[in-house]
Amino acid sequence: MAFLGMDLGTTAVKALLVDKGGRILASATVEYPLYTPRPLWSEQNAEDWWAATVQAICAVLAKAGLNGDDVRSIGLSGQMHGLTLLDKSGAVLRPAILWNDQRTARQVQEMVDAIGGQAGVQRWMTNRPNPSYTAPKMLWVREHEPRIYAKAKMALVPKDFIRYKLSGEFASEVTDATGMALLDIKKRDWSQKLLDVLDIPRSMLPSVSESHVVTASVSTSAAMLTGLRAGTPIVGGGGDVAAAGLGAGAVREGIVMTILGTSGVMFACTNSFKAVKGGLETFCHAVPDKWHFMGVMLSAGGSLRWVRDTLAKGDPNLVQPAPGLALDPYDVMLDGAAKVPPGSQGLIFLPYLSGERTPHQNPLARGAFVGLTLTHTQAHLTRAVVEGVAFGLKDGLELMRGAGLSINEVRMTGGAAKSAFWRQTLADVFDADITVLNITEGGAYGVALLAGVASKHWKDIAQACDATLKPESRTKPNRKARSAYAEAYARFKQLYPALTQDFAAAAGA
Numbered sequence: 001m002a003f004l005g006m007d008l009g010t011t012a013v014k015a016l017l018v019d020k021g022g023r024i025l026a027s028a029t030v031e032y033p034l035y036t037p038r039p040l041w042s043e044q045n046a047e048d049w050w051a052a053t054v055q056a057i058c059a060v061l062a063k064a065g066l067n068g069d070d071v072r073s074i075g076l077s078g079q080m081h082g083l084t085l086l087d088k089s090g091a092v093l094r095p096a097i098l099w100n101d102q103r104t105a106r107q108v109q110e111m112v113d114a115i116g117g118q119a120g121v122q123r124w125m126t127n128r129p130n131p132s133y134t135a136p137k138m139l140w141v142r143e144h145e146p147r148i149y150a151k152a153k154m155a156l157v158p159k160d161f162i163r164y165k166l167s168g169e170f171a172s173e174v175t176d177a178t179g180m181a182l183l184d185i186k187k188r189d190w191s192q193k194l195l196d197v198l199d200i201p202r203s204m205l206p207s208v209s210e211s212h213v214v215t216a217s218v219s220t221s222a223a224m225l226t227g228l229r230a231g232t233p234i235v236g237g238g239g240d241v242a243a244a245g246l247g248a249g250a251v252r253e254g255i256v257m258t259i260l261g262t263s264g265v266m267f268a269c270t271n272s273f274k275a276v277k278g279g280l281e282t283f284c285h286a287v288p289d290k291w292h293f294m295g296v297m298l299s300a301g302g303s304l305r306w307v308r309d310t311l312a313k314g315d316p317n318l319v320q321p322a323p324g325l326a327l328d329p330y331d332v333m334l335d336g337a338a339k340v341p342p343g344s345q346g347l348i349f350l351p352y353l354s355g356e357r358t359p360h361q362n363p364l365a366r367g368a369f370v371g372l373t374l375t376h377t378q379a380h381l382t383r384a385v386v387e388g389v390a391f392g393l394k395d396g397l398e399l400m401r402g403a404g405l406s407i408n409e410v411r412m413t414g415g416a417a418k419s420a421f422w423r424q425t426l427a428d429v430f431d432a433d434i435t436v437l438n439i440t441e442g443g444a445y446g447v448a449l450l451a452g453v454a455s456k457h458w459k460d461i462a463q464a465c466d467a468t469l470k471p472e473s474r475t476k477p478n479r480k481a482r483s484a485y486a487e488a489y490a491r492f493k494q495l496y497p498a499l500t501q502d503f504a505a506a507a508g509a
Contacts, residue, residue, distance in 0.1 A: 022468025075447025295396020
């Protein structure tokens, strides 16, 4: 008996098989291209997702030595907010517009105006819309591609397109539906008020359920392609962030998850619905009758990659490490940064290379180094970038504390969780223990657990997490570093308001 978790990311899809003890049997990852036909645009072909999904499922079954009859149920996760439009026959009408596409700034403002300004946003939407959300993308297509919009009969986010291809059913669940900006988040159902104001027909949206509910089953045609058994149940699943929260066990108040990959996320469960301000977002949790706070920064690990690809590009150690070392380029960079004292000798980095969501909600924000002197080296620049990312994440953590959450534990996941230097920096900046769990597979693992709950193998998702997730390491704050970072963070907080006008001027706004 096994449970299959699928996570449709921005660059690749991952298929993961988990046994009844929560052990990972096998995983398979298949990549697909991303297209940027114009500056700030980001698109993918939905049929590329499906082809990669079929390949990944076949590969993971083969790796595990299983067949479709061994898979009890399936959970789906994926990149949020993307818009896939289908016609009446289920054919894709245009390339999917992704979460990181920034073309819809004007449509976002039109939504805010239509709903009655900020007061209307707080009353009817909870979260102020931004270009990542799905609804502004629908308005953009309606305005700029009216012939395509006139043919559109269904709007799906990425993982729900995969559900349709697996089953022929149109369905979604509350976490991804929240990110469409058309949900009544408190009532956990589509908002007729928003649909009326925006003139979007209810028939264009799939049914919406709780994340653990069985929404569909594998069709005969999909079974022939994938090797799965026809009739295998498919649960609602979750958007990638909510699914990763399940995979980190952030299913009770007091546990915070930070995801540190290309982007950065702060995630915390709350037992009651609360509308908050300051760029913190409130979403339906994948756990029934719970919600979660989410703070998102757009260039977290992506900022370090920028350093690697630009400032450190000429370093021979990054191209060809010394014989016998076999070090990853990032290890070389971070080893140098670790020799620089906390605070980077007065150097501050603002990690807004792609604009920012939390706390500033400003697509025009820009990155900056402040405090450069002749004494600063490449290692200082690298450390300042790591510290700046940690400060940006701390902004989200402080908003959560301000919303009344008690923070008992911070669990770290994502690629940076493997680095002792990253873990120590976050512990020192957050002034909190950083825990890494035995399982670091994120969203694919989280929805595999949901599949187990739907099959009644576990009573609920909390029991599933308790049975499978265990602490593997814990990093405690360094008292001396905490003092240095408290001073540096205070300076960091002052820089954004001081530079806001310059950001707008640099963007030509």
